Amino acid sequence: MKTIVIEKYGGKEELKEKEMPQPTPKENQVVVKLHATSINPIDWKLREGYLKEMLPFDFPIILGWDAAGDIVELGSNVRNFKIGDKVFARPETTNRGTYAEFTAIDSHLLAKIPDNISYEEAACVPLTGLTAWQCLFEFGDVKKGEKVLIHAGAGGVGTFAIQLAKNAGAYVAATASAGNSDFLKSLGADEVIDYKTQDFESILHQFDFVLDSLGGEVQEKSFTVLKEGGRLASIVSKPDQQKALQKNIKSDLVWLIPNGEQLKKLAELLQDEKLKVIIGHTFPLSAEGIKEAHALSETHHAKGKIVIKIL
Structure with a gap:
Protein backbone atom coordinates (compact mmCIF):
# COMPACT_ATOMS: atom_id res chain seq x y z
CA MET A 1 0.00 0.00 0.00
CA PRO A 126 -11.94 12.69 15.72
CA LEU A 127 -8.78 14.29 17.06
CA THR A 128 -9.95 17.89 17.30
CA GLY A 129 -13.56 17.09 18.18
CA LEU A 130 -12.56 14.72 20.97
CA THR A 131 -9.96 17.20 22.23
CA ALA A 132 -12.62 19.91 22.47
CA TRP A 133 -15.08 17.50 24.12
CA GLN A 134 -12.61 16.27 26.73
CA CYS A 135 -11.40 19.79 27.57
CA LEU A 136 -14.91 21.22 27.90
CA PHE A 137 -16.81 18.39 29.52
CA GLU A 138 -14.45 15.82 31.06
CA PHE A 139 -11.96 18.34 32.47
CA GLY A 140 -13.98 21.55 32.47
CA ASP A 141 -17.44 20.24 33.39
CA VAL A 142 -18.92 23.14 31.41
CA LYS A 143 -22.61 23.66 32.11
CA LYS A 144 -25.51 25.74 30.84
CA GLY A 145 -25.21 29.42 31.73
CA GLU A 146 -21.46 29.38 32.29
CA LYS A 147 -19.03 31.75 30.55
CA VAL A 148 -16.45 30.09 28.33
CA LEU A 149 -13.43 31.56 26.51
CA ILE A 150 -12.01 29.67 23.52
CA HIS A 151 -8.62 30.85 22.30
CA ALA A 152 -7.75 30.52 18.58
CA GLY A 153 -11.42 30.10 17.78
CA ALA A 154 -10.93 29.69 14.02
CA GLY A 155 -8.58 26.72 14.39
CA GLY A 156 -9.46 23.03 14.31
CA VAL A 157 -10.11 22.58 18.04
CA GLY A 158 -11.57 26.09 18.36
CA THR A 159 -14.30 25.66 15.76
CA PHE A 160 -15.55 22.50 17.48
CA ALA A 161 -15.19 23.91 21.00
CA ILE A 162 -17.29 26.98 20.16
CA GLN A 163 -20.11 24.82 18.79
CA LEU A 164 -19.99 22.27 21.63
CA ALA A 165 -19.95 24.95 24.33
CA LYS A 166 -22.86 26.76 22.67
CA ASN A 167 -24.81 23.49 22.36
CA ALA A 168 -24.27 23.02 26.11
CA GLY A 169 -25.88 26.42 26.76
CA ALA A 170 -22.75 28.38 27.65
CA TYR A 171 -21.98 32.02 26.85
CA VAL A 172 -19.04 31.74 24.42
CA ALA A 173 -16.26 34.25 23.81
CA ALA A 174 -13.44 33.50 21.38
CA THR A 175 -10.19 35.10 20.28
CA ALA A 176 -9.42 35.35 16.57
CA SER A 177 -8.48 37.86 13.90
CA ALA A 178 -11.11 40.47 13.00
CA GLY A 179 -11.61 38.80 9.62
CA ASN A 180 -12.91 35.67 11.34
CA SER A 181 -15.40 37.43 13.62
CA ASP A 182 -18.53 36.85 11.52
CA PHE A 183 -17.45 33.27 10.83
CA LEU A 184 -17.10 32.46 14.53
CA LYS A 185 -20.40 34.15 15.36
CA SER A 186 -22.04 31.93 12.74
CA LEU A 187 -20.73 28.93 14.74
CA GLY A 188 -22.26 30.27 17.95
CA ALA A 189 -19.71 32.64 19.48
CA ASP A 190 -21.44 35.42 21.41
CA GLU A 191 -18.35 37.62 21.46
CA VAL A 192 -15.16 37.63 19.37
CA ILE A 193 -12.02 39.41 20.58
CA ASP A 194 -9.60 40.57 17.87
CA TYR A 195 -6.29 39.38 19.27
CA LYS A 196 -4.35 41.79 17.05
CA THR A 197 -5.96 45.00 18.34
CA GLN A 198 -7.66 44.08 21.61
CA ASP A 199 -6.44 42.72 24.96
CA PHE A 200 -8.85 39.97 25.92
CA GLU A 201 -7.78 40.16 29.58
CA SER A 202 -8.97 43.76 29.86
CA ILE A 203 -12.36 43.01 28.22
CA LEU A 204 -13.43 39.67 29.71
CA HIS A 205 -14.09 39.11 33.41
CA GLN A 206 -15.44 36.44 35.73
CA PHE A 207 -15.31 33.58 33.25
CA ASP A 208 -15.85 29.99 34.36
CA PHE A 209 -13.65 28.19 31.83
CA VAL A 210 -10.82 28.88 29.38
CA LEU A 211 -9.59 26.56 26.63
CA ASP A 212 -5.96 27.49 25.86
CA SER A 213 -4.43 26.28 22.60
CA LEU A 214 -1.64 28.87 22.42
CA GLY A 215 0.33 28.71 25.67
CA GLY A 216 2.92 31.28 26.73
CA GLU A 217 1.72 34.80 27.47
CA VAL A 218 -1.85 34.04 26.37
CA GLN A 219 -2.05 31.23 28.90
CA GLU A 220 -0.62 33.44 31.66
CA LYS A 221 -3.13 36.22 30.96
CA SER A 222 -6.00 33.73 30.87
CA PHE A 223 -5.82 33.35 34.65
CA THR A 224 -6.89 36.99 35.03
CA VAL A 225 -10.22 36.49 33.21
CA LEU A 226 -11.22 33.50 35.35
CA LYS A 227 -13.37 33.80 38.44
CA GLU A 228 -12.42 32.26 41.77
CA GLY A 229 -12.69 28.47 41.36
CA GLY A 230 -12.64 28.63 37.55
CA ARG A 231 -11.07 26.07 35.22
CA LEU A 232 -8.30 26.37 32.62
CA ALA A 233 -7.55 23.51 30.19
CA SER A 234 -4.49 23.80 27.96
CA ILE A 235 -3.69 21.58 25.01
CA VAL A 236 -0.13 22.91 24.59
CA SER A 237 1.60 23.23 27.98
CA LYS A 238 1.01 22.67 31.68
CA PRO A 239 -0.29 25.88 33.31
CA ASP A 240 1.47 27.57 36.24
CA GLN A 241 0.11 25.82 39.33
CA GLN A 242 1.18 28.69 41.63
CA LYS A 243 -0.98 31.09 39.62
CA ALA A 244 -3.82 28.58 39.74
CA LEU A 245 -3.62 28.32 43.53
CA GLN A 246 -4.03 32.07 43.98
CA LYS A 247 -7.66 31.88 42.76
CA ASN A 248 -8.34 28.20 43.46
CA ILE A 249 -8.36 27.51 39.72
CA LYS A 250 -8.38 23.97 38.40
CA SER A 251 -5.83 23.92 35.58
CA ASP A 252 -3.88 21.30 33.67
CA LEU A 253 -2.53 20.11 30.35
CA VAL A 254 -5.20 17.92 28.72
CA TRP A 255 -3.78 15.14 26.56
CA LEU A 256 -6.36 13.52 24.30
CA ILE A 257 -7.38 9.94 25.03
CA PRO A 258 -9.03 8.20 22.01
CA ASN A 259 -12.64 7.34 22.88
CA GLY A 260 -15.14 5.66 20.59
CA GLU A 261 -18.15 6.33 22.83
CA GLN A 262 -17.51 10.07 22.86
CA LEU A 263 -16.99 9.97 19.09
CA LYS A 264 -20.43 8.40 18.75
CA LYS A 265 -21.88 11.38 20.65
CA LEU A 266 -20.15 13.72 18.22
CA ALA A 267 -21.57 11.64 15.34
CA GLU A 268 -25.08 12.17 16.75
CA LEU A 269 -24.53 15.93 16.85
CA LEU A 270 -23.30 15.81 13.24
CA GLN A 271 -26.31 13.72 12.20
CA ASP A 272 -28.67 16.20 13.90
CA GLU A 273 -26.83 19.14 12.25
CA LYS A 274 -25.97 20.60 15.66
CA LEU A 275 -22.29 20.38 14.78
CA LYS A 276 -20.70 21.26 11.47
Missing part, protein backbone atom coordinates in the same frame (compact mmCIF):
# COMPACT_ATOMS: atom_id res chain seq x y z
CA LYS A 2 1.04 3.62 -0.53
CA THR A 3 2.12 5.48 2.60
CA ILE A 4 3.86 8.73 3.49
CA VAL A 5 6.51 8.12 6.15
CA ILE A 6 9.46 9.63 7.95
CA GLU A 7 12.61 7.53 8.41
CA LYS A 8 14.29 10.05 10.70
CA TYR A 9 13.25 13.18 12.58
CA GLY A 10 13.58 16.53 10.87
CA GLY A 11 11.95 19.06 8.57
CA LYS A 12 9.28 18.59 5.90
CA GLU A 13 11.89 17.15 3.53
CA GLU A 14 11.85 13.94 5.63
CA LEU A 15 8.30 13.13 4.40
CA LYS A 16 8.67 10.42 1.76
CA GLU A 17 6.40 8.09 -0.17
CA LYS A 18 6.95 4.41 0.63
CA GLU A 19 5.24 1.16 -0.29
CA MET A 20 4.46 -0.89 2.82
CA PRO A 21 2.49 -4.09 3.47
CA GLN A 22 -1.24 -3.71 4.07
CA PRO A 23 -1.95 -4.29 7.79
CA THR A 24 -3.71 -7.38 9.08
CA PRO A 25 -6.11 -6.96 11.99
CA LYS A 26 -5.56 -8.31 15.48
CA GLU A 27 -8.56 -10.09 17.01
CA ASN A 28 -10.23 -6.89 18.24
CA GLN A 29 -9.27 -4.70 15.29
CA VAL A 30 -10.61 -3.87 11.85
CA VAL A 31 -8.72 -2.82 8.73
CA VAL A 32 -10.05 0.38 7.20
CA LYS A 33 -9.59 1.43 3.57
CA LEU A 34 -8.96 5.12 4.15
CA HIS A 35 -10.59 7.80 2.02
CA ALA A 36 -9.44 10.77 4.08
CA THR A 37 -7.32 11.85 7.01
CA SER A 38 -6.44 15.26 8.40
CA ILE A 39 -3.46 17.22 9.67
CA ASN A 40 -2.97 18.08 13.34
CA PRO A 41 -0.08 19.80 15.15
CA ILE A 42 0.93 16.47 16.73
CA ASP A 43 1.90 15.33 13.21
CA TRP A 44 4.63 17.87 12.58
CA LYS A 45 5.67 18.06 16.24
CA LEU A 46 6.38 14.34 16.12
CA ARG A 47 8.08 14.71 12.70
CA GLU A 48 10.44 17.32 14.15
CA GLY A 49 11.31 15.03 17.06
CA TYR A 50 9.70 17.17 19.78
CA LEU A 51 7.70 14.18 21.08
CA LYS A 52 10.32 11.44 20.74
CA GLU A 53 10.71 10.95 24.49
CA MET A 54 6.96 10.76 25.05
CA LEU A 55 6.42 8.61 21.92
CA PRO A 56 9.62 6.61 21.31
CA PHE A 57 8.59 5.00 18.00
CA ASP A 58 10.67 2.82 15.70
CA PHE A 59 11.18 4.05 12.13
CA PRO A 60 9.67 4.17 9.59
CA ILE A 61 6.83 6.18 11.14
CA ILE A 62 3.53 6.71 9.34
CA LEU A 63 2.17 9.94 10.81
CA GLY A 64 -1.51 10.91 11.04
CA TRP A 65 -4.16 10.04 13.63
CA ASP A 66 -7.53 10.79 12.05
CA ALA A 67 -9.23 8.04 10.05
CA ALA A 68 -12.28 7.98 7.77
CA GLY A 69 -13.06 5.15 5.38
CA ASP A 70 -14.63 1.71 4.86
CA ILE A 71 -14.05 -1.48 6.83
CA VAL A 72 -12.49 -4.11 4.55
CA GLU A 73 -11.40 -6.74 7.09
CA LEU A 74 -12.53 -7.80 10.58
CA GLY A 75 -10.58 -9.31 13.45
CA SER A 76 -11.92 -12.60 14.83
CA ASN A 77 -13.54 -10.99 17.91
CA VAL A 78 -15.22 -8.02 16.20
CA ARG A 79 -19.01 -8.33 16.38
CA ASN A 80 -20.43 -4.81 16.31
CA PHE A 81 -19.17 -3.80 12.86
CA LYS A 82 -19.27 -5.43 9.45
CA ILE A 83 -17.31 -5.23 6.21
CA GLY A 84 -18.45 -2.21 4.22
CA ASP A 85 -19.34 -0.04 7.22
CA LYS A 86 -18.35 3.62 6.80
CA VAL A 87 -16.42 4.51 9.93
CA PHE A 88 -14.23 7.16 11.47
CA ALA A 89 -11.88 7.10 14.44
CA ARG A 90 -9.02 8.63 16.33
CA PRO A 91 -6.79 5.52 16.41
CA GLU A 92 -4.28 4.80 19.16
CA THR A 93 -1.08 6.78 18.74
CA THR A 94 1.32 4.27 17.16
CA ASN A 95 3.98 4.39 14.44
CA ARG A 96 1.40 3.12 11.94
CA GLY A 97 -0.79 6.17 11.46
CA THR A 98 -3.19 7.30 8.76
CA TYR A 99 -1.04 8.83 5.99
CA ALA A 100 -1.74 5.56 4.19
CA GLU A 101 -4.25 3.72 2.02
CA PHE A 102 -5.13 1.28 4.83
CA THR A 103 -4.83 1.24 8.61
CA ALA A 104 -5.73 -1.14 11.45
CA ILE A 105 -7.91 0.32 14.24
CA ASP A 106 -9.17 -1.09 17.54
CA SER A 107 -12.90 -1.63 17.09
CA HIS A 108 -13.85 0.07 20.40
CA LEU A 109 -12.48 3.36 19.02
CA LEU A 110 -14.71 3.36 15.93
CA ALA A 111 -17.93 5.21 15.22
CA LYS A 112 -20.11 5.01 12.12
CA ILE A 113 -20.00 8.04 9.83
CA PRO A 114 -23.40 9.79 9.70
CA ASP A 115 -25.15 9.60 6.33
CA ASN A 116 -25.08 13.38 5.90
CA ILE A 117 -21.28 13.63 6.35
CA SER A 118 -18.59 13.05 3.70
CA TYR A 119 -15.38 11.09 4.32
CA GLU A 120 -13.47 14.37 4.18
CA GLU A 121 -15.72 15.96 6.80
CA ALA A 122 -15.57 12.85 8.98
CA ALA A 123 -11.77 12.87 8.89
CA CYS A 124 -11.76 16.35 10.45
CA VAL A 125 -13.65 15.34 13.56
CA VAL A 277 -17.25 20.67 10.07
CA ILE A 278 -15.13 23.48 8.65
CA ILE A 279 -12.73 22.28 5.94
CA GLY A 280 -10.20 24.98 5.19
CA HIS A 281 -7.83 23.23 2.79
CA THR A 282 -7.50 19.89 0.98
CA PHE A 283 -4.32 18.18 -0.23
CA PRO A 284 -3.62 14.80 -1.88
CA LEU A 285 -1.90 11.81 -0.26
CA SER A 286 1.56 12.45 -1.70
CA ALA A 287 4.89 13.52 -0.26
CA GLU A 288 4.49 16.98 -1.79
CA GLY A 289 0.87 17.28 -0.66
CA ILE A 290 1.73 16.38 2.93
CA LYS A 291 4.70 18.77 2.93
CA GLU A 292 2.43 21.62 1.87
CA ALA A 293 -0.16 20.63 4.46
CA HIS A 294 2.46 20.55 7.24
CA ALA A 295 3.80 23.96 6.19
CA LEU A 296 0.28 25.41 6.43
CA SER A 297 -0.41 23.80 9.81
CA GLU A 298 2.89 25.11 11.19
CA THR A 299 1.80 28.72 10.53
CA HIS A 300 -0.96 28.31 13.18
CA HIS A 301 -3.18 30.42 10.91
CA ALA A 302 -5.11 27.76 9.00
CA LYS A 303 -8.87 28.36 9.14
CA GLY A 304 -10.77 25.18 9.98
CA LYS A 305 -9.25 21.79 9.22
CA ILE A 306 -6.59 20.64 6.74
CA VAL A 307 -7.75 17.48 4.95
CA ILE A 308 -5.75 14.83 3.10
CA LYS A 309 -7.84 13.12 0.44
CA ILE A 310 -6.95 9.47 -0.21
CA LEU A 311 -8.20 8.03 -3.50
Whole structure:
Protein backbone atom coordinates (compact mmCIF):
# COMPACT_ATOMS: atom_id res chain seq x y z
CA MET A 1 0.00 0.00 0.00
CA LYS A 2 1.04 3.62 -0.53
CA THR A 3 2.12 5.48 2.60
CA ILE A 4 3.86 8.73 3.49
CA VAL A 5 6.51 8.12 6.15
CA ILE A 6 9.46 9.63 7.95
CA GLU A 7 12.61 7.53 8.41
CA LYS A 8 14.29 10.05 10.70
CA TYR A 9 13.25 13.18 12.58
CA GLY A 10 13.58 16.53 10.87
CA GLY A 11 11.95 19.06 8.57
CA LYS A 12 9.28 18.59 5.90
CA GLU A 13 11.89 17.15 3.53
CA GLU A 14 11.85 13.94 5.63
CA LEU A 15 8.30 13.13 4.40
CA LYS A 16 8.67 10.42 1.76
CA GLU A 17 6.40 8.09 -0.17
CA LYS A 18 6.95 4.41 0.63
CA GLU A 19 5.24 1.16 -0.29
CA MET A 20 4.46 -0.89 2.82
CA PRO A 21 2.49 -4.09 3.47
CA GLN A 22 -1.24 -3.71 4.07
CA PRO A 23 -1.95 -4.29 7.79
CA THR A 24 -3.71 -7.38 9.08
CA PRO A 25 -6.11 -6.96 11.99
CA LYS A 26 -5.56 -8.31 15.48
CA GLU A 27 -8.56 -10.09 17.01
CA ASN A 28 -10.23 -6.89 18.24
CA GLN A 29 -9.27 -4.70 15.29
CA VAL A 30 -10.61 -3.87 11.85
CA VAL A 31 -8.72 -2.82 8.73
CA VAL A 32 -10.05 0.38 7.20
CA LYS A 33 -9.59 1.43 3.57
CA LEU A 34 -8.96 5.12 4.15
CA HIS A 35 -10.59 7.80 2.02
CA ALA A 36 -9.44 10.77 4.08
CA THR A 37 -7.32 11.85 7.01
CA SER A 38 -6.44 15.26 8.40
CA ILE A 39 -3.46 17.22 9.67
CA ASN A 40 -2.97 18.08 13.34
CA PRO A 41 -0.08 19.80 15.15
CA ILE A 42 0.93 16.47 16.73
CA ASP A 43 1.90 15.33 13.21
CA TRP A 44 4.63 17.87 12.58
CA LYS A 45 5.67 18.06 16.24
CA LEU A 46 6.38 14.34 16.12
CA ARG A 47 8.08 14.71 12.70
CA GLU A 48 10.44 17.32 14.15
CA GLY A 49 11.31 15.03 17.06
CA TYR A 50 9.70 17.17 19.78
CA LEU A 51 7.70 14.18 21.08
CA LYS A 52 10.32 11.44 20.74
CA GLU A 53 10.71 10.95 24.49
CA MET A 54 6.96 10.76 25.05
CA LEU A 55 6.42 8.61 21.92
CA PRO A 56 9.62 6.61 21.31
CA PHE A 57 8.59 5.00 18.00
CA ASP A 58 10.67 2.82 15.70
CA PHE A 59 11.18 4.05 12.13
CA PRO A 60 9.67 4.17 9.59
CA ILE A 61 6.83 6.18 11.14
CA ILE A 62 3.53 6.71 9.34
CA LEU A 63 2.17 9.94 10.81
CA GLY A 64 -1.51 10.91 11.04
CA TRP A 65 -4.16 10.04 13.63
CA ASP A 66 -7.53 10.79 12.05
CA ALA A 67 -9.23 8.04 10.05
CA ALA A 68 -12.28 7.98 7.77
CA GLY A 69 -13.06 5.15 5.38
CA ASP A 70 -14.63 1.71 4.86
CA ILE A 71 -14.05 -1.48 6.83
CA VAL A 72 -12.49 -4.11 4.55
CA GLU A 73 -11.40 -6.74 7.09
CA LEU A 74 -12.53 -7.80 10.58
CA GLY A 75 -10.58 -9.31 13.45
CA SER A 76 -11.92 -12.60 14.83
CA ASN A 77 -13.54 -10.99 17.91
CA VAL A 78 -15.22 -8.02 16.20
CA ARG A 79 -19.01 -8.33 16.38
CA ASN A 80 -20.43 -4.81 16.31
CA PHE A 81 -19.17 -3.80 12.86
CA LYS A 82 -19.27 -5.43 9.45
CA ILE A 83 -17.31 -5.23 6.21
CA GLY A 84 -18.45 -2.21 4.22
CA ASP A 85 -19.34 -0.04 7.22
CA LYS A 86 -18.35 3.62 6.80
CA VAL A 87 -16.42 4.51 9.93
CA PHE A 88 -14.23 7.16 11.47
CA ALA A 89 -11.88 7.10 14.44
CA ARG A 90 -9.02 8.63 16.33
CA PRO A 91 -6.79 5.52 16.41
CA GLU A 92 -4.28 4.80 19.16
CA THR A 93 -1.08 6.78 18.74
CA THR A 94 1.32 4.27 17.16
CA ASN A 95 3.98 4.39 14.44
CA ARG A 96 1.40 3.12 11.94
CA GLY A 97 -0.79 6.17 11.46
CA THR A 98 -3.19 7.30 8.76
CA TYR A 99 -1.04 8.83 5.99
CA ALA A 100 -1.74 5.56 4.19
CA GLU A 101 -4.25 3.72 2.02
CA PHE A 102 -5.13 1.28 4.83
CA THR A 103 -4.83 1.24 8.61
CA ALA A 104 -5.73 -1.14 11.45
CA ILE A 105 -7.91 0.32 14.24
CA ASP A 106 -9.17 -1.09 17.54
CA SER A 107 -12.90 -1.63 17.09
CA HIS A 108 -13.85 0.07 20.40
CA LEU A 109 -12.48 3.36 19.02
CA LEU A 110 -14.71 3.36 15.93
CA ALA A 111 -17.93 5.21 15.22
CA LYS A 112 -20.11 5.01 12.12
CA ILE A 113 -20.00 8.04 9.83
CA PRO A 114 -23.40 9.79 9.70
CA ASP A 115 -25.15 9.60 6.33
CA ASN A 116 -25.08 13.38 5.90
CA ILE A 117 -21.28 13.63 6.35
CA SER A 118 -18.59 13.05 3.70
CA TYR A 119 -15.38 11.09 4.32
CA GLU A 120 -13.47 14.37 4.18
CA GLU A 121 -15.72 15.96 6.80
CA ALA A 122 -15.57 12.85 8.98
CA ALA A 123 -11.77 12.87 8.89
CA CYS A 124 -11.76 16.35 10.45
CA VAL A 125 -13.65 15.34 13.56
CA PRO A 126 -11.94 12.69 15.72
CA LEU A 127 -8.78 14.29 17.06
CA THR A 128 -9.95 17.89 17.30
CA GLY A 129 -13.56 17.09 18.18
CA LEU A 130 -12.56 14.72 20.97
CA THR A 131 -9.96 17.20 22.23
CA ALA A 132 -12.62 19.91 22.47
CA TRP A 133 -15.08 17.50 24.12
CA GLN A 134 -12.61 16.27 26.73
CA CYS A 135 -11.40 19.79 27.57
CA LEU A 136 -14.91 21.22 27.90
CA PHE A 137 -16.81 18.39 29.52
CA GLU A 138 -14.45 15.82 31.06
CA PHE A 139 -11.96 18.34 32.47
CA GLY A 140 -13.98 21.55 32.47
CA ASP A 141 -17.44 20.24 33.39
CA VAL A 142 -18.92 23.14 31.41
CA LYS A 143 -22.61 23.66 32.11
CA LYS A 144 -25.51 25.74 30.84
CA GLY A 145 -25.21 29.42 31.73
CA GLU A 146 -21.46 29.38 32.29
CA LYS A 147 -19.03 31.75 30.55
CA VAL A 148 -16.45 30.09 28.33
CA LEU A 149 -13.43 31.56 26.51
CA ILE A 150 -12.01 29.67 23.52
CA HIS A 151 -8.62 30.85 22.30
CA ALA A 152 -7.75 30.52 18.58
CA GLY A 153 -11.42 30.10 17.78
CA ALA A 154 -10.93 29.69 14.02
CA GLY A 155 -8.58 26.72 14.39
CA GLY A 156 -9.46 23.03 14.31
CA VAL A 157 -10.11 22.58 18.04
CA GLY A 158 -11.57 26.09 18.36
CA THR A 159 -14.30 25.66 15.76
CA PHE A 160 -15.55 22.50 17.48
CA ALA A 161 -15.19 23.91 21.00
CA ILE A 162 -17.29 26.98 20.16
CA GLN A 163 -20.11 24.82 18.79
CA LEU A 164 -19.99 22.27 21.63
CA ALA A 165 -19.95 24.95 24.33
CA LYS A 166 -22.86 26.76 22.67
CA ASN A 167 -24.81 23.49 22.36
CA ALA A 168 -24.27 23.02 26.11
CA GLY A 169 -25.88 26.42 26.76
CA ALA A 170 -22.75 28.38 27.65
CA TYR A 171 -21.98 32.02 26.85
CA VAL A 172 -19.04 31.74 24.42
CA ALA A 173 -16.26 34.25 23.81
CA ALA A 174 -13.44 33.50 21.38
CA THR A 175 -10.19 35.10 20.28
CA ALA A 176 -9.42 35.35 16.57
CA SER A 177 -8.48 37.86 13.90
CA ALA A 178 -11.11 40.47 13.00
CA GLY A 179 -11.61 38.80 9.62
CA ASN A 180 -12.91 35.67 11.34
CA SER A 181 -15.40 37.43 13.62
CA ASP A 182 -18.53 36.85 11.52
CA PHE A 183 -17.45 33.27 10.83
CA LEU A 184 -17.10 32.46 14.53
CA LYS A 185 -20.40 34.15 15.36
CA SER A 186 -22.04 31.93 12.74
CA LEU A 187 -20.73 28.93 14.74
CA GLY A 188 -22.26 30.27 17.95
CA ALA A 189 -19.71 32.64 19.48
CA ASP A 190 -21.44 35.42 21.41
CA GLU A 191 -18.35 37.62 21.46
CA VAL A 192 -15.16 37.63 19.37
CA ILE A 193 -12.02 39.41 20.58
CA ASP A 194 -9.60 40.57 17.87
CA TYR A 195 -6.29 39.38 19.27
CA LYS A 196 -4.35 41.79 17.05
CA THR A 197 -5.96 45.00 18.34
CA GLN A 198 -7.66 44.08 21.61
CA ASP A 199 -6.44 42.72 24.96
CA PHE A 200 -8.85 39.97 25.92
CA GLU A 201 -7.78 40.16 29.58
CA SER A 202 -8.97 43.76 29.86
CA ILE A 203 -12.36 43.01 28.22
CA LEU A 204 -13.43 39.67 29.71
CA HIS A 205 -14.09 39.11 33.41
CA GLN A 206 -15.44 36.44 35.73
CA PHE A 207 -15.31 33.58 33.25
CA ASP A 208 -15.85 29.99 34.36
CA PHE A 209 -13.65 28.19 31.83
CA VAL A 210 -10.82 28.88 29.38
CA LEU A 211 -9.59 26.56 26.63
CA ASP A 212 -5.96 27.49 25.86
CA SER A 213 -4.43 26.28 22.60
CA LEU A 214 -1.64 28.87 22.42
CA GLY A 215 0.33 28.71 25.67
CA GLY A 216 2.92 31.28 26.73
CA GLU A 217 1.72 34.80 27.47
CA VAL A 218 -1.85 34.04 26.37
CA GLN A 219 -2.05 31.23 28.90
CA GLU A 220 -0.62 33.44 31.66
CA LYS A 221 -3.13 36.22 30.96
CA SER A 222 -6.00 33.73 30.87
CA PHE A 223 -5.82 33.35 34.65
CA THR A 224 -6.89 36.99 35.03
CA VAL A 225 -10.22 36.49 33.21
CA LEU A 226 -11.22 33.50 35.35
CA LYS A 227 -13.37 33.80 38.44
CA GLU A 228 -12.42 32.26 41.77
CA GLY A 229 -12.69 28.47 41.36
CA GLY A 230 -12.64 28.63 37.55
CA ARG A 231 -11.07 26.07 35.22
CA LEU A 232 -8.30 26.37 32.62
CA ALA A 233 -7.55 23.51 30.19
CA SER A 234 -4.49 23.80 27.96
CA ILE A 235 -3.69 21.58 25.01
CA VAL A 236 -0.13 22.91 24.59
CA SER A 237 1.60 23.23 27.98
CA LYS A 238 1.01 22.67 31.68
CA PRO A 239 -0.29 25.88 33.31
CA ASP A 240 1.47 27.57 36.24
CA GLN A 241 0.11 25.82 39.33
CA GLN A 242 1.18 28.69 41.63
CA LYS A 243 -0.98 31.09 39.62
CA ALA A 244 -3.82 28.58 39.74
CA LEU A 245 -3.62 28.32 43.53
CA GLN A 246 -4.03 32.07 43.98
CA LYS A 247 -7.66 31.88 42.76
CA ASN A 248 -8.34 28.20 43.46
CA ILE A 249 -8.36 27.51 39.72
CA LYS A 250 -8.38 23.97 38.40
CA SER A 251 -5.83 23.92 35.58
CA ASP A 252 -3.88 21.30 33.67
CA LEU A 253 -2.53 20.11 30.35
CA VAL A 254 -5.20 17.92 28.72
CA TRP A 255 -3.78 15.14 26.56
CA LEU A 256 -6.36 13.52 24.30
CA ILE A 257 -7.38 9.94 25.03
CA PRO A 258 -9.03 8.20 22.01
CA ASN A 259 -12.64 7.34 22.88
CA GLY A 260 -15.14 5.66 20.59
CA GLU A 261 -18.15 6.33 22.83
CA GLN A 262 -17.51 10.07 22.86
CA LEU A 263 -16.99 9.97 19.09
CA LYS A 264 -20.43 8.40 18.75
CA LYS A 265 -21.88 11.38 20.65
CA LEU A 266 -20.15 13.72 18.22
CA ALA A 267 -21.57 11.64 15.34
CA GLU A 268 -25.08 12.17 16.75
CA LEU A 269 -24.53 15.93 16.85
CA LEU A 270 -23.30 15.81 13.24
CA GLN A 271 -26.31 13.72 12.20
CA ASP A 272 -28.67 16.20 13.90
CA GLU A 273 -26.83 19.14 12.25
CA LYS A 274 -25.97 20.60 15.66
CA LEU A 275 -22.29 20.38 14.78
CA LYS A 276 -20.70 21.26 11.47
CA VAL A 277 -17.25 20.67 10.07
CA ILE A 278 -15.13 23.48 8.65
CA ILE A 279 -12.73 22.28 5.94
CA GLY A 280 -10.20 24.98 5.19
CA HIS A 281 -7.83 23.23 2.79
CA THR A 282 -7.50 19.89 0.98
CA PHE A 283 -4.32 18.18 -0.23
CA PRO A 284 -3.62 14.80 -1.88
CA LEU A 285 -1.90 11.81 -0.26
CA SER A 286 1.56 12.45 -1.70
CA ALA A 287 4.89 13.52 -0.26
CA GLU A 288 4.49 16.98 -1.79
CA GLY A 289 0.87 17.28 -0.66
CA ILE A 290 1.73 16.38 2.93
CA LYS A 291 4.70 18.77 2.93
CA GLU A 292 2.43 21.62 1.87
CA ALA A 293 -0.16 20.63 4.46
CA HIS A 294 2.46 20.55 7.24
CA ALA A 295 3.80 23.96 6.19
CA LEU A 296 0.28 25.41 6.43
CA SER A 297 -0.41 23.80 9.81
CA GLU A 298 2.89 25.11 11.19
CA THR A 299 1.80 28.72 10.53
CA HIS A 300 -0.96 28.31 13.18
CA HIS A 301 -3.18 30.42 10.91
CA ALA A 302 -5.11 27.76 9.00
CA LYS A 303 -8.87 28.36 9.14
CA GLY A 304 -10.77 25.18 9.98
CA LYS A 305 -9.25 21.79 9.22
CA ILE A 306 -6.59 20.64 6.74
CA VAL A 307 -7.75 17.48 4.95
CA ILE A 308 -5.75 14.83 3.10
CA LYS A 309 -7.84 13.12 0.44
CA ILE A 310 -6.95 9.47 -0.21
CA LEU A 311 -8.20 8.03 -3.50
